[in-house]
Every structure is written in structure tokens, then in C-alpha cells.
Amino acid sequence: MxxxxxxxxxxxxxxxxxxGVVGRAIDRGVLAARVHDLRSFTTDRHRVVDDVAYGxxxxxxxxxxxxxxxxxxxxxxxxxxxxxxxxSPQGTRLTQQVAERLVQSPQLxxxxxxxxxxDERVRSRVDEEISIGDxxxxxxxxxxxVIVDVVARLIPGVVGDDQSVADDSFSRGLLDFxxxxxxxxxxxxxxxxxxxxxxxxxxxxxxxxxxxAEIRRWRKRESLSRTxxxxxxxxxxxxxxxxxxxxxxxxxxxxxx
Ligand code: ADE
Numbered sequence: 001m002x003x004x005x006x007x008x009x010x011x012x013x014x015x016x017x018x019x020g021v022v023g024r025a026i027d028r029g030v031l032a033a034r035v036h037d038l039r040s041f042t043t044d045r046h047r048v049v050d051d052v053a054y055g056x057x058x059x060x061x062x063x064x065x066x067x068x069x070x071x072x073x074x075x076x077x078x079x080x081x082x083x084x085x086x087x088s089p090q091g092t093r094l095t096q097q098v099a100e101r102l103v104q105s106p107q108l109x110x111x112x113x114x115x116x117x118x119d120e121r122v123r124s125r126v127d128e129e130i131s132i133g134d135x136x137x138x139x140x141x142x143x144x145x146v147i148v149d150v151v152a153r154l155i156p157g158v159v160g161d162d163q164s165v166a167d168d169s170f171s172r173g174l175l176d177f178x179x180x181x182x183x184x185x186x187x188x189x190x191x192x193x194x195x196x197x198x199x200x201x202x203x204x205x206x207x208x209x210x211x212x213a214e215i216r217r218w219r220k221r222e223s224l225s226r227t228x229x230x231x232x233x234x235x236x237x238x239x240x241x242x243x244x245x246x247x248x249x250x251x252x253x254x255x256x257x
Pocket of ligand 1: 087088089113130131132133134135136137138139140143
């Protein structure tokens, strides 16, 4: 899969793409990402990418022509019309389900919005607007990096162990269960009071038991109880197996007590 990202802050996006799972996938050639500097598609001496809004008002609007030229340049490079996404707080909210749909496309062009907005005429070339949440960022660069990360994780071979993606919180519509690593016991104590001796913080016994069936059931139970407590809305569309439905019934019955 190939991502093209059009931005006025190419260094910021390139830095973000170099790190972690996405960076390694790019190095290994499992994923391609090209960052395009919007300013290189301007034709004036000052490489201006924005202008005042017609009708007045504060803030600058991204000019249409450099963006349209950038889309045309990517189209030429890939030899096809790119699928164009615009990052915008007015867009479809990014969810795991949306990411699963986006990964079906062999190529995505992400236009990073900026300032007060983007000239409306650009939207004629945009397939979909994507928001990463109900808040306003100063620009779309962080949103584009979030989209690349979420979608890239779904490409086979990007995350080392495919099973870990299938088990991810949200892949099945549930929150994740708690994770522990060694040591099995650490000294407790209130935050900021190092050296305070209080109850030891222990890893739940079941995880040390070596009983894999019990561990699996414990994890299901923890996932379900967390989801019930923190995000009960997710349970409406979660894909539960018979065992999970049974555990959920027990948890709900306990809640009532
Ligand atoms: N640009 C500004 N805010 C945004 C958001 N919440 N999601 C995507 N792009 C944005």
C-alpha cells in the first residue's frame, strides 16, 4: 500500500513516519509513504499557499491551485486517479471500522488541512473527509500521521505478529484486557512517595498459573468488564462469542447486586 501526504510541514510528517512500526514497515518495503511539500506546487516567487477569505473574517484559507496541482502530480506518478482524503474536523470520524475500509484501497492521498480551512473548490477532488476526533487541531499533519498509523497496522506484515492485530482492543469491538510483565511482585506506595512501603502490587495469580484455558477466560472477562464499565456503547456492536455472551450476562447480573 502507498500513502501520499501533501503538507506544508513535510519535515514534521517525515519525522513522524520514521518512528516505530510504520517506520520499520517503510524500511522493509511493506509500505510506501511519500511526503509532498505543498509549497513546491506554487508558481509564485514567495511560494504562497494561503490567502485571506472572500467575504472577510479572520484566518487564512489554503489556496486551491497548489493542492489541485499536487493531486495531479500524484496521479501522474501512480498512473491512476488517487483516492483523496482530506483531514478535517468536519469529516467522518476515524474508527477501527473506517480504518478497515480505508486499508482496502491500494493507495491513499492525504491532504493535510490548515489554518481556517481549505478553499471549498478542492472538495470536488476529495473522496472523503476524515476527522480523528471531536476537537480542533491547528493542522492536519497529526491527523494524517494517525490515519497512516491506524491503517498501516492492518496491512499484513506491518505488525510483526498478525495475531496481535486481530486481538487488538477495538478489532473485535472490545477494550483491551490488562497486561503485566516481570517481576510478579513490586513494592507498592503512593505516586510521588518513593520508598513508601504499602501493599505489594502483584500480578494476578491466574496469569502465573500456566493454565491457558483459565488465562483466556480471565482475559475475556477483564475485556468485557472494562468495556461494560468504561464504554458500554461498544457492546451494542461488539462481535461476541458464546463464552463472552455468558460472561457478559454474569457481569451484568453482578452489577445489579
Ligand atoms: N484538522 C483539525 N482538526 C482536525 C481533526 N479533529 N481531525 C482531522 N483533521 C483536523
